[in-house]
Amino acid sequence: xxxxxxxxxxxxxxxxxxxxxxxxxxxxxxxxxxxxxxxxxxxxxxxxxxxxxxxxxxxxxxxxxxxxxxxxxxxxxxxxxxxxxxxxxxxxxxxxxxxxxxxxxxxxxxxxxxxxxxxxxxxxxxxxxxxxx
Amino acid sequence: xxxxxxxxxxxxxxxxxxxxxxxxxxxxxxxxxxxxxxxxxxxxxxxxxxxxxxxxxxxxxxxxxxxxxxxxxxxxxxxxxxxxxxxxxxxxxxxxxxxxxxxxxxxxxxxxxxxxxxxxxxxxxxxxxxxxx
DNA sequence: CAATACTTTTGAACGATTCTAAAATAAAAA
DNA sequence: TTTTTATTTTAGAATCGTTCAAAAGTATTG
Numbered sequence: 142x143x144x145x146x147x148x149x150x151x152x153x154x155x156x157x158x159x160x161x162x163x164x165x166x167x168x169x170x171x172x173x174x175x176x177x178x179x180x181x182x183x184x185x186x187x188x189x190x191x192x193x194x195x196x197x198x199x200x201x202x203x204x205x206x207x208x209x210x211x212x213x214x215x216x217x218x219x220x221x222x223x224x225x226x227x228x229x230x231x232x233x234x235x236x237x238x239x240x241x242x243x244x245x246x247x248x249x250x251x252x253x254x255x256x257x258x259x260x261x262x263x264x265x266x267x268x269x270x271x272x273x274x
Numbered sequence: 275x276x277x278x279x280x281x282x283x284x285x286x287x288x289x290x291x292x293x294x295x296x297x298x299x300x301x302x303x304x305x306x307x308x309x310x311x312x313x314x315x316x317x318x319x320x321x322x323x324x325x326x327x328x329x330x331x332x333x334x335x336x337x338x339x340x341x342x343x344x345x346x347x348x349x350x351x352x353x354x355x356x357x358x359x360x361x362x363x364x365x366x367x368x369x370x371x372x373x374x375x376x377x378x379x380x381x382x383x384x385x386x387x388x389x390x391x392x393x394x395x396x397x398x399x400x401x402x403x404x405x406x407x
Numbered sequence: 408c409a410a411t412a413c414t415t416t417t418g419a420a421c422g423a424t425t426c427t428a429a430a431a432t433a434a435a436a437a
Numbered sequence: 438t439t440t441t442t443a444t445t446t447t448a449g450a451a452t453c454g455t456t457c458a459a460a461a462g463t464a465t466t467g
Contacts, residue, residue, distance in 0.1 A: 158432090158433065158434080158444065158445075159433090160432075160433075160444090160445065160446080161432090161446095162445080162446070163445090180423080180424080181423085194446085194447095195446065195447050195448070196424090196447095196448095197424090197425080197426090197446075197447065197448080197449095198445080198446055198447075200423090200424065200425075201425095201445085201446085204425095214351075216349055216350070216351050216352055217349070218347075218349050219349055219355060219454090219455080220422085220423085222352060222423080222424095234391075236395070237398060245388075245389055249387045249389060250385060250386070250387045250388060251385065251386055251387050252383060252384065252385050252402070253383070253384055254382045254383045254384050255378075255383060255404065256378055256382060258367075258406060259406075262369070262406045262407070263406065263407060264404060264405070264406055265370060265405040265406060265407045266405050267402065267403070267404050267405070268401075268402070268403045268404075268405065269385070269400065269401070269402050270400070270401045271388065271397060271400050271401075272397070272398040272399050272400070272401065273391055273392075273395045273396065273397055273398060274395070274396060274398045291412095291413065291414075291463090291464060291465080292464090293413090293414065293415080293463075293464075294463090295414080295415070296414090313454080313455080314454085327415085327416095328415065328416050328417075329416095329455090330415075330416065330417080330418095330455090330456080330457090331414080331415055331416075333454090333455065333456070334414085334415080334456090337456095352423090352424080353453085353454085355454080355455095
């Protein structure tokens with residue numbers, strides 16, 4: 142188990158300038174870790190924490206973090222877009238009633254029988270969503 | 275192999291009034307079958323076939339058909355929402371470059387190790403999307 | 408055919424997200 | 438430091454896919 146990184150270290154190693162906004166958002170995401178987060182939820186959490194940040198910056202930051210591999214973007218249905226602070230390979234339960242997601246560690250689920258890919262194609266990732274009601 | 279149903283029969287058995295618009299859309303979807311269809315694509319196909327129908331009706335109809343189990347709605351990412359004319363249980367390749375989907379029959383892929391569900395919960399369906407680039 | 412129920416249409420409204428370009432801030436250079 | 442340059446943030450407008458509202462049209466029932 143590696144020691145947890147500070148927001149500053151996280152931004153440094155992702156090659157992103159440690160601005161006030163990014164540091165605050167990184168802290169909310171990776172220190173006070175909440176797993177499955179929407180842009181709106183993070184924006185409101187920032188506001189209620191007294192962190193002054195615009196919604197556009199929340200979106201920018203979530204997208205930058207995703208591009209740098211610090212977050213994983215999960216789209217479950219047309220009105221549920223989450224950012225997942227767990228970037229390890231894993232799967233999800235989706236509770237249709239509440240809109241909640243719950244992790245399934247990748248090592249408990251086994252898949253086999255994946256058909257051959259077309260020439261030159263490579264698997265980027267495999268998403269399994271078990272929809273539960 | 276059952277004989278293919280006519281648009282009229284499809285609408286009848288789904289308990290939907292056979293209007294001109296629904297008959298045309300059903301024909302495009304289930305007779306001149308195109309598998310993975312967006313609302314916009316269907317709207318334009320209708321127009322170029324000389325079928326006069328509004329975009330709102332295309333959306334209404336796709337949603338009604340989905341609710342009646344004639345279509346399956348697949349959301350792959352924030353800007354790719356498809357309706358699948360194959361409602362049998364199956365999975366998908368998603369080609370990130372082109373945005374195309376390709377079916378994987380459910381019987382070729384095997385999963386096991388699904389964790390126990392919380393009390394009272396039941397699995398609605400399992401979606402596997404293999405993202406390929 | 409008249410009455411009722413449902414469907415379609417247009418255009419406005421919506422919510423989530425992205426864009427724009429001006430103001431602010433960070434980093435690098437002097 | 439101070440200045441310069443590069444990057445980031447911001448507010449608000451714009452965009453996109455989709456849904457809504459209410460009036461007009463069409464199917465079904467009696």
